[in-house]
Amino acid sequence: MKETNTLNKTTSNSTMIDQLMNDVDLGLSNKEKTLPSKYFYDKIGDALFVEIMHLPEYYVTRAEHEIFKNQSQEIIAALKLDPNYYFELIELGAGDGLKTKELLKELNDGNYNFDYMPVDISQNALDSLESDLNEKLPDVSIQTKQGDYFEVLQSLKENKKPKVILFLGSNIGNMDDDIAADFISKLSNSLQENDKVFLGVDLIKDAAIVLPAYDDSQGITAAFNLNLLTRINHDLDANFDLGSFEHRPEYKESDGIAKSYLVSTVKQSVYIGKLNKSFQFEKNEKILMEISRKYNDEILNTILSDTRFKIKTRITDSQKYFANYVLELK
Structure with a gap:
């Protein structure tokens, strides 16, 4: 092996x-x-x-981490997850999984039936994440995949199992709007009815x-x-x-x-x-x-306009620096 x-x-x-x-x-x-x-x-x-x-200046991770730390049950409710039904939790650009571990703990404690599938371009990050989860949350099933976002779209289309896609950290913000719209459109076309996306975006703020x-x-x-x-x-x-x-x-x-x-x-x-x-x-x-x-509802709705997604829920941190959106297929 x-x-x-x-x-x-x-x-x-x-x-x-x-x-x-x-x-x-x-x-x-x-x-x-x-x-x-x-x-x-x-x-x-x-x-x-x-x-x-x-870093004290880098509010982005801190704001989204606050959402996961304090509102994990709200996230689970917004995603309409049911302990009696299996799903795949697929995270695009997982990194060290800092925020996701808060959700994984809640799902594990609630006996939810799922596999966690982190995707990242860095094999080093995936190896570290897998090692950490095996130690801290040994009951969570983890299946890593090395690659970039676009590489996983075809495999998602071929996979008919129920899916929740995590796309956090405002990673979508690293694409220009046209590329982001194309990616989200292809993502929507790769999913099935009742699949969901939990999208994290940094909100427009003062310089x-x-x-x-x-x-x-x-x-x-x-x-x-x-x-x-x-x-x-x-x-x-x-x-x-x-x-x-x-x-x-x-x-x-x-x-x-x-x-x-x-x-x-x-x-x-x-x-x-x-x-x-x-x-x-x-x-x-x-x-x-x-x-x-950086985003607001208007910019995000423009990016979603030619996709099968619609916004169902918006969850923000206490300072409203960051937002996580639940996207469902129309």
Whole structure:
């Protein structure tokens, strides 16, 4: 069994490197350079993001965790879960499962009949999550799947078992609105009647609250962004000089979209060995690393307009920084 698992992980890693090569080449060849935020999450990136989640400035995780910690029974009621009926609890982008563990404990204590299926692009995060749950909630059945969100859609369509999809942490906000609408539409078409989605979104707020969450005083978020350059250096034989880039976030409440950039502080050339290609940077040229869309009901309803979903319930934290929506098929 170990040999099979090792082979699967090696194949997965090889595929990931190929995807990384293609995505980096495409992103850095754009007129406005970009790098995909999904590659933040290697072993170092996972650890840095755990640090970010506990920073005083980073309200996002804290607000949603409050919802799960104080309103788990309300979540179960809103999802209309019944201990007598089996369902699969599938979490897209599970990470360390911090918030979900609150719900899993309530479901376990209530003798609900379910399998927990966390999906994440980081095998390291999945391994840590599985190990932690086996220790703390050994009666919970866990079946991990490594991959990104879009990769699981076909398998969902083929699976006819009752499902609850968790898409938390405002992960949908890392997509622009067109991509988010396309993803949610494909997700709705992959589900069956009575399947549900529990969607977590960050709400639009003043820049004085939002900007520090992406530019903390300890520089952890900057290190998190710069670590992607370290990963590219290591995995793709590149020569990014981290000292020649600085982290710079931007946000306007009127736009409702936070953007994280790495900015070249000098005119420079970066060579990526596995691509056998150099990329030129002007002084002050930006690489868009991540977008973090903030929402209200109007924006979310626009994204849902061409899908089979309708909003059934909205649950917020005490400060109304964050909201979790129950989406049901029309």
